[in-house]
Each structure stands twice: as structure tokens, then as C-alpha cells.
Amino acid sequence: ETGVTQTPRHLVMGMTNKKSLKCEQHLGHNAMYWYKQSAKKPLELMFVYSLEERVENNSVPSRFSPECPNSSHLFLHLHTLQPEDSALYLCASSQDLLGTSGGYGANVLTFGAGSRLTVL
């Protein structure tokens, strides 16, 4: 294990369901991220949290709702998703964010194994 744990590993849901993805990091990192990975596309950054405060919301539809109750845990709440939302959702963490702009481009990211989401 990489120190970042994601559950569930697989999730199938209907378009009207509500579900949540969970991420937990055991590394003492202060920044956490949600990425979406679709086949043959670059990783899409969705959300960034630093010390439980959201610093990035990358034009993500409101049917995705993140929550960061503390620096070790990150959730992604899912509501009325579309079939095109089917993808691998990756959680990542890093030691810190650099600067006040929420920049993280020089940080090494530690990723979880991902949650494979299928929306029917």
C-alpha cells in the first residue's frame, strides 16, 4: 500500500443514487486532491484541499461534492451522476501546498489505488 487508501475500489450506481467515495492518508500530509482518470485522456484535477480548506474547484459539476473533515480524510459525494461520469477516481496527497495561490506544481503526489465508478 502506498499510504493512501481509497474505498470502495469498485462502485456501480444508478443515475438517481447517492454514494460517497472515501480517501484516507496515513502520511501526515497537509494537502489532498481528487483526480478523474478516463481512458486515453490526461488526468483531470477536480479538487484540492490544504489543511481541510478547499483551494481548488476546477469547474467540476455540482453533482460532485467534496468534503475534507480533517487533513487525513477526504470524501467525494456523488449525486445524480451521468453515464459519462464513469471513470477511475484517484485520491492523492502531498506534504504541503506551496505559496498562497494553492499551487502544487513542484510537489510529489502520492496516489491511492482509485475507485472505479460505473454509472448506469
Place this chain on the structure above:
Amino acid sequence: AQSVAQPEDQVNVAEGNPLTVKCTYSVSGNPYLFWYVQYPNRGLQFLLKYITGDNLVKGSYGFEAEFNKSQTSFHLKKPSALVSDSALYFCAVRDSNTDKLIFGTGTRLQVFP
């Protein structure tokens, strides 16, 4: 716009042969460059990064990458491929305007015994 490109969807190489996975970038200023690897059913794992210093960067699992400023490239290399190196490899570059990471689309490396 700043970007990173991985021109090959897939690279096939025989075990024991050298391997190269290509990456080119377009950023303003000095680039921060990364390679990550994703094994089946796993998240991405950091391999190596270039920020400054020696153009040849050594990383995990015997991989290395060469920063070439004139060709704006950061190709990933290994002298002798292993079957266990078969995975999806991602190049990433820091966008100097936003200080965010831009990932490439990934290159699938297949090493045949």
C-alpha cells in the same frame, strides 16, 4: 497554452532490451518535469522529477530520464527492460502560470518475454 505531450499510445519492447518512453513539453520559464507509473489496478506512483541540476535524472526501479532543453523533451529510459515494467507511464509538467501539474495522456509500455 502550456502543455505536455506523449506521442506514443503504446511502446512494445522485448525483455532485456533498452526502452524509451517519449515526452515533450511546452512551458514558459524553467520546467518542472515528472514521470509517474501506474501498474494495473493501482494508483500512480512517482518515478522521478527534474527541477534543476543534472540533465540526467535517476529514479526508482532503474529508470532514468534525460532533460533536453533544446528539444523540449524529457524522455524516460531504462537500459534493460523487465516484464514487470509493463504499465502505464505518465509524464507531467508544472504549468508556470498556475503552478498546477499538467499530465500527459499516458503511454502503455508492454515488455514481452
